[in-house]
Amino acid sequence: MGKKYSILLVEDDASLGYLLTEYLRMKDFDIIWEKEPAKVIDLIQNNRFDLAILDVMMVRVDGFTLAANISKEYPSLPFIFLTARSLKVDVLKGFSLGALDYLKKPIDEEELVVRILSLLDRLKRSSGHIDENSIFNIGMYRLNSSTQELFFESKVVHLTSRESELLKYLASHPNELCEHKGILETLWGNNDYFNRKSLNVFVTHLRKYLAQDPTIKIENVHGRGFILKTNLGEK
Amino acid sequence: MGKKYSILLVEDDASLGYLLTEYLRMKDFDIIWEKEPAKVIDLIQNNRFDLAILDVMMVRVDGFTLAANISKEYPSLPFIFLTARSLKVDVLKGFSLGALDYLKKPIDEEELVVRILSLLDRLKRSSGHIDENSIFNIGMYRLNSSTQELFFESKVVHLTSRESELLKYLASHPNELCEHKGILETLWGNNDYFNRKSLNVFVTHLRKYLAQDPTIKIENVHGRGFILKTNLGEK
DNA sequence: AAAAAGGATTAATGAAAAGTTAATTAGATG
DNA sequence: CATCTAATTAACTTTTCATTAATCCTTTTT
Numbered sequence: 001m002g003k004k005y006s007i008l009l010v011e012d013d014a015s016l017g018y019l020l021t022e023y024l025r026m027k028d029f030d031i032i033w034e035k036e037p038a039k040v041i042d043l044i045q046n047n048r049f050d051l052a053i054l055d056v057m058m059v060r061v062d063g064f065t066l067a068a069n070i071s072k073e074y075p076s077l078p079f080i081f082l083t084a085r086s087l088k089v090d091v092l093k094g095f096s097l098g099a100l101d102y103l104k105k106p107i108d109e110e111e112l113v114v115r116i117l118s119l120l121d122r123l124k125r126s127s128g129h130i131d132e133n134s135i136f137n138i139g140m141y142r143l144n145s146s147t148q149e150l151f152f153e154s155k156v157v158h159l160t161s162r163e164s165e166l167l168k169y170l171a172s173h174p175n176e177l178c179e180h181k182g183i184l185e186t187l188w189g190n191n192d193y194f195n196r197k198s199l200n201v202f203v204t205h206l207r208k209y210l211a212q213d214p215t216i217k218i219e220n221v222h223g224r225g226f227i228l229k230t231n232l233g234e235k
Numbered sequence: 236m237g238k239k240y241s242i243l244l245v246e247d248d249a250s251l252g253y254l255l256t257e258y259l260r261m262k263d264f265d266i267i268w269e270k271e272p273a274k275v276i277d278l279i280q281n282n283r284f285d286l287a288i289l290d291v292m293m294v295r296v297d298g299f300t301l302a303a304n305i306s307k308e309y310p311s312l313p314f315i316f317l318t319a320r321s322l323k324v325d326v327l328k329g330f331s332l333g334a335l336d337y338l339k340k341p342i343d344e345e346e347l348v349v350r351i352l353s354l355l356d357r358l359k360r361s362s363g364h365i366d367e368n369s370i371f372n373i374g375m376y377r378l379n380s381s382t383q384e385l386f387f388e389s390k391v392v393h394l395t396s397r398e399s400e401l402l403k404y405l406a407s408h409p410n411e412l413c414e415h416k417g418i419l420e421t422l423w424g425n426n427d428y429f430n431r432k433s434l435n436v437f438v439t440h441l442r443k444y445l446a447q448d449p450t451i452k453i454e455n456v457h458g459r460g461f462i463l464k465t466n467l468g469e470k
Numbered sequence: 471a472a473a474a475a476g477g478a479t480t481a482a483t484g485a486a487a488a489g490t491t492a493a494t495t496a497g498a499t500g
Numbered sequence: 501c502a503t504c505t506a507a508t509t510a511a512c513t514t515t516t517c518a519t520t521a522a523t524c525c526t527t528t529t530t
Binding site: 196200201203204207220222223 | 486487488489490491
Binding site for chain 2: 091092095111118122173174177
C-alpha cells in the first residue's frame with residue numbers, strides 16, 4: 001500500500017512528546033521524536049522527513065528561531081507549529097515564517113492527525129502524483145476507476161483501461177476545459193497525431209456509455225479539448 | 236502587481252458576514268458574500284473563485300451538506316470551514332469532506348487572512364497553471380474565455396477561439412482604445428493587411444452576439460482601433 | 471465634391487478538426 | 501497456436517472555423 005509518512009517531532013516536554021509520538025506511531029506514521037533542538041539540523045541532514053512538527057516554546061531555543069534555521073537550510077521541508085502560546089502575534093509570525101499550520105494546545109491528537117494528513121496528501125498530490133480517489137459520481141452514473149466499472153441504475157458496464165482513465169480524467173475536472181495536451185500527456189505520455197486520433201475514438205465510446213443521462217455530456221471545444229458538463233438543464 | 240484572489244464567502248449571519256467582507260476587501264481580496272446557501276452553486280457556475288469560505292451552521296442548510304454539493308460539482312474549488320461548533324467530530328468531518336482548514340469562532344480576522352494567504356499561495360505554486368482570470372462581465376453578458384462560452388440571461392453561445400480571444404482582449408481593456416497593432420500582434424502574432432481584414436470580420440461577429448445589451452458597444456476609432464464601451468446611457 | 475482609404479457586412483472557400491465505424495495489430499490467455 | 505480482447509490505425513463523413521473575396525457604407529483628404 002501507500003508508503004508511510006515520515007515525521008520529525010521537536011518537543012522538549014517529555015510527557016507531551018511521548019504522548020504524540022505514541023499516538024502518531026499508532027496512526028502509522030514513521031515518527032522521530034527529538035527533545036533537543038540543537039540536534040535537529042543534524043537529524044534532517046541524515047533522514048528524509050515529509051514534515052516537521054515544532055513546538056514553539058521550548059526551554060533552550062524557541063521554535064521560531066529553529067524554524068527559520070531549518071527553512072534556511074532545507075526550504076523544501078514543510079513544517080507546522082504546535083504551541084501553548086496562542087497570542088495572535090505568534091500565529092501571524094508562525095505563518096510568516098512559512099508554517100503550513102499553527103495548532104494551539106491543548107492538542108487534540110485526532111485533529112492533529114487529520115490536519116497532518118490533509119496537508120501531506122495535498123502536498124503529495126500537487127507534487128505530480130495522481131489522486132487516488134477512485135469513485136466518481138457523474139450525473140446518474142458512478143465510476144469506480146479502480147475496478148473500471150461504470151454503474152447506471154442497476155446495470156454495470158466494464159470499461160477498458162483507456163476508457164476508464166479518460167473518464168476519470170474528465171470527471172476529475174467536471175465543467176472545466178480539459179485540453180488535448182493535458183489528456184494526451186497524462187494518458188498516453190505524449191501528444192502526437194495518432195494518439196489524438198485514438199482520443200477521439202475513446203470519446204466516442206464514452207459518449208455512447210453516457211448517453212442515457214441527458215444532464216451530462218462530453219462537449220468538444222474546437223481545437224482546444226473536451227469538457228465533461230454536468231447539471232445540464234438545471235436551474 | 237499580482238492578481239487579486241477571488242473569494243466566495245457563504246455566511247448567513249449578517250453581522251459576521253459584513254465584518255469579514257469588509258475586512259477581506261480591505262485586505263485586497265475580491266470577495267463575494269452570499270447569505271443564501273441555495274444560490275451558491277449558481278454563483279460558482281457564473282464566477283471564478285480561488286477559494287470558498289463556508290459557515291458550518293447556517294439556518295437553512297448546513298455547511299457540510301453545502302460543501303459536499305460543491306465538491307461534487309466543482310471538486311477543484313478549494314474551501315475552508317468557519318464555525319462556532321468546535322466539536323471534535325465536526326473538525327474531523329470537515330477535513331474528511333476535503334476542507335483545507337477549519338477555523339473556530341471567534342474568528343480573528345488577521346489570522347484568517349494569513350491562513351487564507353498561506354493556503355492560496357501554496358495552491359498557486361503547486362497547481363502550475365494559475366487559472367488565468369477567465370471570467371469577464373461585459374454588460375449583461377458574461378464571457379468564460381476558458382470554455383469559450385458567452386452567457387446572456389439563461390442562454391449560452393459557443394464562441395470560436397478567435398472570437399473568444401478577441402472579446403477577452405477587448406474586455407480586459409474596457410473603455411480604452413485597443414489599437415489594431417496591439418490586437419493583431421497579440422492574437423495573430425503579426426500585423427498585415429489580411430489579418431486586419433480578418434479582425435474586422437470578428438468584430439462584426441462579436442457585435443452581433445452582443446447586440447442584445449444596448450449599454451455596451453464595440454466602437455471603431457477610425458484608423459486606430461476599437462473600444463469596448465460599457466455603461467452606455469448611464470448618468 | 472470627388473477620390474481615396476478605412477470599415478462593415480455577408481457570403482464563399484478550403485483546410486483542419488472532430489465524429490464514426492470498421493479493420494488491423496498486438497498482447498494476453500489458455 | 502488458436503482465441504479473445506483491447507488499443508491503434510485506417511478510411512471516410514461531417515462539422516467547424518479562419519481566411520479570403522466581394523460588395524457596400526463611412527470617414528478623411530484633397
